[in-house]
Amino acid sequence: MIGKVSTAEAVFIHLKKLIVGGELKPGDALPSERELQATLGVSRISLREGLARMSALGLISVAHGKGAVVSKDINIGSVADALLPLGFLKEGEHLEELYAARIMIESELAALAAVCRTEEQLQALDENMEQMGDRLGDEESFVELDLEFHRIIEDAAGNRFLSLMHRAIEGPVASLVTMHGASRESREKALERHARIMSAIKAKDASMARELARKHLLESKG
Amino acid sequence: MIGKVSTAEAVFIHLKKLIVGGELKPGDALPSERELQATLGVSRISLREGLARMSALGLISVAHGKGAVVSKDINIGSVADALLPLGFLKEGEHLEELYAARIMIESELAALAAVCRTEEQLQALDENMEQMGDRLGDEESFVELDLEFHRIIEDAAGNRFLSLMHRAIEGPVASLVTMHGASRESREKALERHARIMSAIKAKDASMARELARKHLLESKG
DNA sequence: TATGTTTAACTGGTATTATCAGTATAATAA
């Protein structure tokens, strides 16, 4: 009996194969539930549970009264949900793994931002740093501005896949990022490092931006 | 009915909040379906569709006759499924974005491998390169060994999150990776670059391994 | 007493049927 899957799972696998196999292309409308139910020879319940799985993963999008269509793009929310158990990590190696991934992503975002950034984004970074300078004494505001700094860079990088991973990771490691209890001196140093990263991005020096971002995160970690 | 979301979606959101909020911890058993149905005041169908969503995302794991428990870990299959629409990308900027992410991941894996690699893994890389040397004339085998080389490095890096992203990306960009139609000379150069990466990993030089891997992928791309 | 079998009470899985609720369009009335 090992290997047996439930009917709902079978429906899910079947539909997924149709999409992967190219029989159902992005944007295509699925047959109606009654029709699928008859074609696949399953009950409405199993059919709908299979559809629920598809929908949860963002593979299809269903609308009441209209029908279901194959998604054209990944659903960031779904991916983030699937990565949700990462938040359970408290200490130890798993958290280290996640942190390593974060450094990799952040530094690559900085490198890409150095290439793609617009003048508006440079200005946004400037404003952000100015505000950070004003809030050196306000820990909470500083932390929030710190996160915003990296979010601006993420936006400037213009890579949807990296943005997705960045956001999925941001939550779980937020507790680490937030330098809570850090000294004013450490905040001054962080702002200084931000300035250097910003300079590299402004100068379109991708390698420099990447390395500075990496060092920044490594140093702000301890 | 709560707000504008479906009942099944409301159930899903409710259960997710219980987990995120810490009321349900990883490994905890969920109440039985009949119980949840009564507590939430919804029909069995909606309840089960909500559970199906949870299950599809790998947030819970249900067993026939036993019950459902909160997952302790991310489900690679679920994440990969959610990323499935990436395979729709054919050409253009989206593929470029994915390729940039691939280079980032591969190079970081090489850097981590340089730190964590065991003697067995070094030996596996050695054997792989030896086989590649023997198959310089056999394009198909060479491509397969090429992929294996990077898979060994992925394993050696010992970072589950990066491994996940690596595997999710491997499929969609496979067509790019496979140097189909490349000359024997280009294969010789690729092998040479592999040897240099391997040396850096053996010497535990993370920065060197990262840079060499990055250059390798950039060069083998064209 | 100790052990093996049976049974009963859980659990989730599937199916049937009926009905509610959006949506779009064809038919109809102004």
Added chain:
DNA sequence: TTATTATACTGATAATACCAGTTAAACATA
């Protein structure tokens, strides 16, 4: 023609019954 209404789709929800694994308590047996 235009505005309204009826209708025939679509998915959403529900109630009910029953099937199918799992577990442990009850019980018969050695």
